[in-house]
Amino acid sequence: MSYEIIIGLEIHVQLQTKTKIFCGCSTTFNPDHPNVQTCPVCLGLPGALPVLNEHAYYLGVKTALGLGCQIAPYTKWDRKQYFYPDLPKGYQISQFDLPFSHHGQVDVVTGDSSANGGNEPTVRRVRILRAHLEEDAGKNMHDESGRGRDSKVDLNRAGTPLVEIVTEPDLRSADEARRFLEELRLMLTYLEVSDCNMQEGSLRCDANVNLHVTQPDGTKVPTPIVEIKNLNSFRFTEQAIEYEVARQWESFQQTGIRMGAKGGHKRTVGFDPNRGSTYSLREKEEAADYRYFPDPDLVPVMTSVEKINSIRAEMCELPATRRQRILDEFQLSPYDAAVIIDQGRAVADYFEEVAKTCGDGKQAANWLTQDMQAAMKERDETISNFPIRPHVLSALLDRINKKQITIKSAREVFTTLLEDADSGHPLSANRIDELVKSRGLAIVQDTGPIETAIAEVLSRNAKAIADFKSGNEKAIGALIGQVMKSVKGADPQTVREKLLAKLGE
Amino acid sequence: MRDISLTTLTFAELLGRLNSQEVTSVEVTTRCLEIIRRNDPSIHAFLNVDADDAIKQAEAVDRKRAAGEPVGLLAGVPVAIKDVLCTKGQPTTCGSRMLKNYVPPYDAHAITKLRQADAILIGKTNMDEFAMGSSGENSAYGPTRNPWDLERIPGGSSSGSAAAVAARMSPLSLGSDTGGSIRQPAGLCGIVGMKPTYGRVSRYGLVAYASSLDQIGPFATDVQGAATLLEAISGHDPRDSTSVRQPVPAYSRSFDQPLAGLRIGVPVEHFAEGLDSEIERAVRDAIAVYRSLGAEIKDVHLPHSKYAIATYYLVATSEASSNLARYDGVHYGHRAEEFGNSLVEMYEASRAEGFGDEVKRRIMLGVFSLSAGYADKYYSKALQVRRLIRSDFDAAFEKVDVIAGPVTPTAAFKIGEKTSDPLAMYLSDIYTISANLAGIPGISIPCGFTSSNLPIGLQLLAAPFEEDRLLRAARMYERESDWSAHCAIE
Ligand SMILES: [Zn+2]
Numbered sequence: 001m002s003y004e005i006i007i008g009l010e011i012h013v014q015l016q017t018k019t020k021i022f023c024g025c026s027t028t029f030n031p032d033h034p035n036v037q038t039c040p041v042c043l044g045l046p047g048a049l050p051v052l053n054e055h056a057y058y059l060g061v062k063t064a065l066g067l068g069c070q071i072a073p074y075t076k077w078d079r080k081q082y083f084y085p086d087l088p089k090g091y092q093i094s095q096f097d098l099p100f101s102h103h104g105q106v107d108v109v110t111g112d113s114s115a116n117g118g119n120e121p122t123v124r125r126v127r128i129l130r131a132h133l134e135e136d137a138g139k140n141m142h143d144e145s146g147r148g149r150d151s152k153v154d155l156n157r158a159g160t161p162l163v164e165i166v167t168e169p170d171l172r173s174a175d176e177a178r179r180f181l182e183e184l185r186l187m188l189t190y191l192e193v194s195d196c197n198m199q200e201g202s203l204r205c206d207a208n209v210n211l212h213v214t215q216p217d218g219t220k221v222p223t224p225i226v227e228i229k230n231l232n233s234f235r236f237t238e239q240a241i242e243y244e245v246a247r248q249w250e251s252f253q254q255t256g257i258r259m260g261a262k263g264g265h266k267r268t269v270g271f272d273p274n275r276g277s278t279y280s281l282r283e284k285e286e287a288a289d290y291r292y293f294p295d296p297d298l299v300p301v302m303t304s305v306e307k308i309n310s311i312r313a314e315m316c317e318l319p320a321t322r323r324q325r326i327l328d329e330f331q332l333s334p335y336d337a338a339v340i341i342d343q344g345r346a347v348a349d350y351f352e353e354v355a356k357t358c359g360d361g362k363q364a365a366n367w368l369t370q371d372m373q374a375a376m377k378e379r380d381e382t383i384s385n386f387p388i389r390p391h392v393l394s395a396l397l398d399r400i401n402k403k404q405i406t407i408k409s410a411r412e413v414f415t416t417l418l419e420d421a422d423s424g425h426p427l428s429a430n431r432i433d434e435l436v437k438s439r440g441l442a443i444v445q446d447t448g449p450i451e452t453a454i455a456e457v458l459s460r461n462a463k464a465i466a467d468f469k470s471g472n473e474k475a476i477g478a479l480i481g482q483v484m485k486s487v488k489g490a491d492p493q494t495v496r497e498k499l500l501a502k503l504g505e
Numbered sequence: 506m507r508d509i510s511l512t513t514l515t516f517a518e519l520l521g522r523l524n525s526q527e528v529t530s531v532e533v534t535t536r537c538l539e540i541i542r543r544n545d546p547s548i549h550a551f552l553n554v555d556a557d558d559a560i561k562q563a564e565a566v567d568r569k570r571a572a573g574e575p576v577g578l579l580a581g582v583p584v585a586i587k588d589v590l591c592t593k594g595q596p597t598t599c600g601s602r603m604l605k606n607y608v609p610p611y612d613a614h615a616i617t618k619l620r621q622a623d624a625i626l627i628g629k630t631n632m633d634e635f636a637m638g639s640s641g642e643n644s645a646y647g648p649t650r651n652p653w654d655l656e657r658i659p660g661g662s663s664s665g666s667a668a669a670v671a672a673r674m675s676p677l678s679l680g681s682d683t684g685g686s687i688r689q690p691a692g693l694c695g696i697v698g699m700k701p702t703y704g705r706v707s708r709y710g711l712v713a714y715a716s717s718l719d720q721i722g723p724f725a726t727d728v729q730g731a732a733t734l735l736e737a738i739s740g741h742d743p744r745d746s747t748s749v750r751q752p753v754p755a756y757s758r759s760f761d762q763p764l765a766g767l768r769i770g771v772p773v774e775h776f777a778e779g780l781d782s783e784i785e786r787a788v789r790d791a792i793a794v795y796r797s798l799g800a801e802i803k804d805v806h807l808p809h810s811k812y813a814i815a816t817y818y819l820v821a822t823s824e825a826s827s828n829l830a831r832y833d834g835v836h837y838g839h840r841a842e843e844f845g846n847s848l849v850e851m852y853e854a855s856r857a858e859g860f861g862d863e864v865k866r867r868i869m870l871g872v873f874s875l876s877a878g879y880a881d882k883y884y885s886k887a888l889q890v891r892r893l894i895r896s897d898f899d900a901a902f903e904k905v906d907v908i909a910g911p912v913t914p915t916a917a918f919k920i921g922e923k924t925s926d927p928l929a930m931y932l933s934d935i936y937t938i939s940a941n942l943a944g945i946p947g948i949s950i951p952c953g954f955t956s957s958n959l960p961i962g963l964q965l966l967a968a969p970f971e972e973d974r975l976l977r978a979a980r981m982y983e984r985e986s987d988w989s990a991h992c993a994i995e
Contacts, residue, residue, distance in 0.1 A: 044831045048611075081875075089831045
């Protein structure tokens with residue numbers, strides 16, 4: 001018997017509005033001061049009424065367009081009813097049968113191209129069933145002292161705008177699920193619709209997992225679906241799915257219980273990252289009846305094609321498109337293109353500015369993915385506060401391209417520029433030239449001194465010459481080194497060529 | 506103190522004397538407070554009266570007027586408030602044990618508008634719990650009695666607001682009308698009561714019973730009072746998405762202009778079986794008055810009105826079951842002192858103790874109507890019928906300007922008479938309920954008395970946002986009659 005893993009995700013994304021979705025309260029994350037960002041509306045006080053925050057709707061549409069979804073011309077609000085202390089009205093304002101968007105898709109690269117011999121990367125298309133808007137609940141805080149004190153409720157978060165994204169069960173491994181979430185997060189941050197801060201709960205995920213087991217006779221049998229709730233990190237999501245897959249496989253081999261059979265109903269579980277296992281939350285045999293009905297306090301929302309087009313026009317290029325474009329435009333490897341795009345929109349913008357002005361995308365990519373990355377990490381800086389701005393880096397790379405300095409010298413200049421910045425000096429292209437001059441880093445264009453040095457080096461290295469001529473090509477390295485040492489600023493490539501020519505005589 | 510006989514003053518006379526500073530608001534307010542002190546122990550129209558605060562408000566308006574500053578539309582006029590409207594810093598109980606100690610931190614939009622109009626908020630009035638009822642008997646704080654006969658109910662759910670005006674304890678009051686809760690008690694108490702078009706008055710701060718039906722409206726002794734109070738509270742409010750962006754006509758100035766060529770429709774279905782003969786006679790006499798004034802009278806049909814009560818009790822209870830979910834004992838309102846040790850037991854005990862029987866009955870009905878497997882049969886079906894009821898009116902208003910008929914099938918019944926028979930009780934709203942389902946405006950004006958001296962009401966209905974036409978039509982009849990001058994309390 002073999003099996004296929006079937007995974008569908010439900011993702012809650014907090015939209016980055018200044019105010020809540022149905023009232024004017026701030027959405028700032030503020031766990032240390034409970035219940036200060038509240039008003040009669042989000043407290044659910046008698047008589048208070050919700051009014052839609054237009055900006056939340058706008059960000060929702062942007063999100064949905066990013067997911068390739070269709071935007072409904074008519075959408076309405078529904079009440080999802082259940083009792084819970086963090087839900088002050090006894091219902092959540094959500095969307096039921098007419099979500100504002102539906103039917104999209106997101107392509108996720110699931111295999112590195114290097115792993116399959118540099119061929120086209122493998123891509124998984126994940127269909128989006130729907131994306132709808134809703135309000136977040138508050139947060140219950142239970143007494144964990146074990147002394148049975150009262151639980152408390154913080155409603156600062158109640159009413160924060162959320163988009164709930166529901167995928168079709170198109171993912172086939174825990175790794176794919178993680179990659180999908182990473183791509184989704186990247187897209188949402190490019191679109192600036194959410195900060196996707198998982199520690200603050202801005203992005204939360206539920207995963208529906210089961211297996212399609214191929215029986216010896218060739219028929220396929222689905223195992224009971226398990227919904228893993230409230231996964232708040234990509235790593236936990238991956239771990240939880242892996243755990244569930246293994247557990248379901250083992251359980252199926254032992255019991256043979258299939259979906260829908262006795263004992264085969266859908267279960268809801270949580271994930272305990274400390275123990276690396278899932279635990280049962282509630283049995284869904286008798287599914288909760290939320291008694292959805294249209295919220296009479298809110299009017300339906302109509303969205304015209306013109307409105308959708310104008311929102312689309314305001315959207316930035318999506319990461320997947322941009323990855324492909326910079327790959328083509330600057331002749332990058334898929335790996336470099338991915339590394340640049342995946343670091344976020346600011347890094348991609350930085351890269352493109354440098355690549356365009358210095359005229360060498362490959363060089364720009366190398367610097368960004370190596371020297372810059374290392375420096376930012378060491379200095380604990382992000383691209384936006386990194387002191388070497390694109391025009392300065394571009395000037396530096398331009399000197400390399402024009403063979404005015406070596407890469408090694410450029411690194412020295414780069415380090416000095418950072419030191420300059422730390423001592424408060426302004427950085428500029430002029431400063432680069434100044435450093436090149438004062439440190440004698442300019443490549444020696446005049447070949448006379450190089451030839452003199454070669455002659456001199458060869459005259460005292462008979463053994464190395466003999467080694468080289470007997471086939472030890474590495475011996476030339478030592479000779480190059482000695483020439484470089486005596487002629488500061490010599491281009492190693494020139495030295496090598498001239499040495500080879502001399503030795504071949 | 507000069508004698509102010511509030512029992513004989515029309516609204517025009519009262520406002521005229523205040524404006525000319527012939528009387529002060531303090532004098533008017535004091536007189537109202539005296540009547541309340543004297544008569545309310547037997548009527549029980551009020552749940553809360555803060556006399557000192559009322560006098561303070563009156564003093565402030567008097568100072569403003571004396572200083573020659575511009576004053577609002579209702580400057581110095583006392584207005585009693587149904588206890589379903591939130592008043593900042595003052596208890597708002599909704600007639601329920603659930604909200605016995607609840608004090609809202611904000612004013613309802615209508616209250617803000619009244620303050621801006623310089624009205625005097627004289628007190629909060631009794632009501633059926635959460636506006637669910639037709640008799641006032643469902644108040645957790647005891648029933649209100651009809652000023653015309655203390656053994657009888659004043660109607661509901663705005664029982665206290667209607668009784669307060671009928672007993673001249675306040676010249677004006679605000680109520681809310683979800684299925685007839687203003688028009689029905691106005692009819693049974695012999696005063697003017699109006700339900701505006703859905704969306705005309707902001708519901709912000711009106712504690713919800715059935716959100717798609719609830720509407721705030723005025724009670725007054727005469728049409729001018731109702732017109733003026735309606736003008737003061739109407740208008741768009743950005744805090745209520747269902748409040749409409751439409752200019753507010755100056756009802757207080759136009760109400761007195763008769764309508765030429767008025768076409769009045771008589772709904773055949775509202776004169777069918779179950780209508781008391783004395784009421785039918787009084788209403789037909791009133792229609793005859795319109796004919797004598799040159800109006801054209803014709804029959805109209807509202808074929809789906811027979812489904813109105815059933816439709817209403819599905820739509821209203823479905824919404825109510827959701828609107829009242831917030832009273833769970835967690836954040837505010839009543840929490841049981843004794844309950845087991847689980848959250849669910851806390852909910853159950855708090856709600857069991859906090860809500861009265863009728864509220865529980867409607868919540869259960871609503872929960873059932875919205876439940877999986879039943880919603881298509883009940884809630885969704887009711888919405889379909891609701892649209893048909895609206896189409897009936899749309900068709901009728903193609904042919905006529907105003908529909909005229911009885912407010913209630915019978916005059917005020919005895920306290921306790923229908924409490925054990927909810928269905929009989931529900932039938933007392935049979936003529937008023939359709940207007941809420943259709944969202945149209947309606948007014949109840951006095952049109953006579955039964956042989957046992959109980960008031961009879963005439964209901965006029967008009968197309969959406971035709972309040973102006975409705976008030977003018979009402980005034981045409983009022984001018985020809987003297988029912989408004991009759992007073993329950995000497
Ligand atoms: Zn708020």
